Amino acid sequence: MPDAVSSVGEAYPAVPPDAGERSPGDGVATGTNGHAVEVIDLHKSFGSFDVLRGLNIDFVDNAVTTILGPSGTGKSVLLKHMVGLLEPDRGEVNVFGNNIWSLSENERSDMRKRFGVLFQDGALFGSMDIFDNVAFPLRKNTEMRESEIREIVTNRLAEVGLSGAATKRPNEISGGMKKRAGFARALVMRPDILLFDEPDSGLDPVRTSLLCDLIVEMHREHRGTYVVVTHDINTTRRVSDYVGVLWQGRLVYYGPMEEAMASEDPFVRQFLSGDSVGPLGME
Numbered sequence: 001m002p003d004a005v006s007s008v009g010e011a012y013p014a015v016p017p018d019a020g021e022r023s024p025g026d027g028v029a030t031g032t033n034g035h036a037v038e039v040i041d042l043h044k045s046f047g048s049f050d051v052l053r054g055l056n057i058d059f060v061d062n063a064v065t066t067i068l069g070p071s072g073t074g075k076s077v078l079l080k081h082m083v084g085l086l087e088p089d090r091g092e093v094n095v096f097g098n099n100i101w102s103l104s105e106n107e108r109s110d111m112r113k114r115f116g117v118l119f120q121d122g123a124l125f126g127s128m129d130i131f132d133n134v135a136f137p138l139r140k141n142t143e144m145r146e147s148e149i150r151e152i153v154t155n156r157l158a159e160v161g162l163s164g165a166a167t168k169r170p171n172e173i174s175g176g177m178k179k180r181a182g183f184a185r186a187l188v189m190r191p192d193i194l195l196f197d198e199p200d201s202g203l204d205p206v207r208t209s210l211l212c213d214l215i216v217e218m219h220r221e222h223r224g225t226y227v228v229v230t231h232d233i234n235t236t237r238r239v240s241d242y243v244g245v246l247w248q249g250r251l252v253y254y255g256p257m258e259e260a261m262a263s264e265d266p267f268v269r270q271f272l273s274g275d276s277v278g279p280l281g282m283e
């Protein structure tokens, strides 16, 4: 297993990522330039539908970047490329300076272990209790003794406020608790990069706020590069260091959170205000 902690730097780079036009191979041969993941000219089509159409975005090491965008614009497809579950038609995804698709299958598999993913519904196994769900990645991917696993899982469950739910099955707990259990499981391998696919979906505003606080707290505690896909402006405001807006398979805005909130950019303004009039249409 790769050393999940040492590769992550301590501070945010002062310079935000370059979201301009680039070609594969540009400036990626050496190191990461403070970027955990670099997405370069990414294209992906399904049949005749061009989903990603030359997407460029870099994810700053140790920062929380939120990706906003209308439904169907390719946010989940982007996350799947980042973790190496989808192969680009064109372009590159470099993780800590390595193009995922230049790696051997074994190396790619090791690379995937540097990611944690929190799916919309927590993606818990219904047949296992919460403890076993959280322990699953450790049992599958490591040689750890059961006593070590117990200690780690107990700590992670305490951090997400689920100590009392360890023996419950997923169908015995609420949607918010499932998300927290999914979060504990995503953290258990000490990932360098954590991907959240709409962590707030299906939660009421109070539980959304509590989950956001937890994301911020866990990031402060464990560090790492967090990428949060959401439609929720309150989530964006609460958790983000940087904000990107995706539309029609391209990045149409990128900036630090405070700038995004004050931005006059028409894409950002329309998304933040939920206005039906503006550049973001149904097509």
Ligand SMILES: Nc1ncnc2c1ncn2[C@@H]1O[C@H](COP(=O)(O)OP(=O)(O)OP(=O)(O)O)[C@@H](O)[C@H]1O
Pocket: 046, 051, 069, 070, 071, 072, 073, 074, 075, 076, 077, 078
């Ligand atoms: N494996 C696939 N095969 C065919 N089409 C796909 C596949 N995966 C995604 N798509 C299509 O790509 C488009 C973008 O999907 P994606 O799930 O990335 O959107 P999204 O921006 O995450 O939307 P939402 O906010 O609604 O979750 C959609 O039209 C979707 O149907």
